[in-house]
Amino acid sequence: MVDDKRRMLFNTSDSDGSGKLGYVEFESIWLTIQREAVMARMTEAGVTRSRLAVVFAYSILVLCLLFAFIFIGVAAFVGSGAFGAVVNSSLIAFSGVAMNHGSAEEEDEEEEDAV
Numbered sequence: 001m002v003d004d005k006r007r008m009l010f011n012t013s014d015s016d017g018s019g020k021l022g023y024v025e026f027e028s029i030w031l032t033i034q035r036e037a038v039m040a041r042m043t044e045a046g047v048t049r050s051r052l053a054v055v056f057a058y059s060i061l062v063l064c065l066l067f068a069f070i071f072i073g074v075a076a077f078v079g080s081g082a083f084g085a086v087v088n089s090s091l092i093a094f095s096g097v098a099m100n101h102g103s104a105e106e107e108d109e110e111e112e113d114a115v
Contacts, residue, residue: 009033 013021013029021029042048076087 009029009032010021013025013032015025016022073087076084078084
């Protein structure tokens with residue numbers, strides 16, 4: 001820390017003007033130094049309050065979508081309505097497509113091995 005910054009911190013922390021720091025004054029200046037050091041490191045790393053807010057909002061959005069997906073999935077399997085029937089038939093259709101896609105890849109590999 002440069003001399004001017006140290007003097008400024010000391011003068012603002014020496015609340016009684018005695019020229020000495022008591023325990024409470026020292027604790028206050030120490031917390032200020034820690035806060036400034038953390039903010040400097042965060043700035044060096046490119047972390048700002050706005051970026052943290054965006055990440056937090058994005059995380060909340062992802063969690064909400066995840067819970068909605070889970071609850072809709074449970075409702076589809078538990079319910080006996082049309083929605084459950086659509087989900088169940090879609091699962092069967094997609095599993096068939098996945099099986100056929102896997103078979104096509106295996107046939108391509110077998111043809112390459114034969115060549």
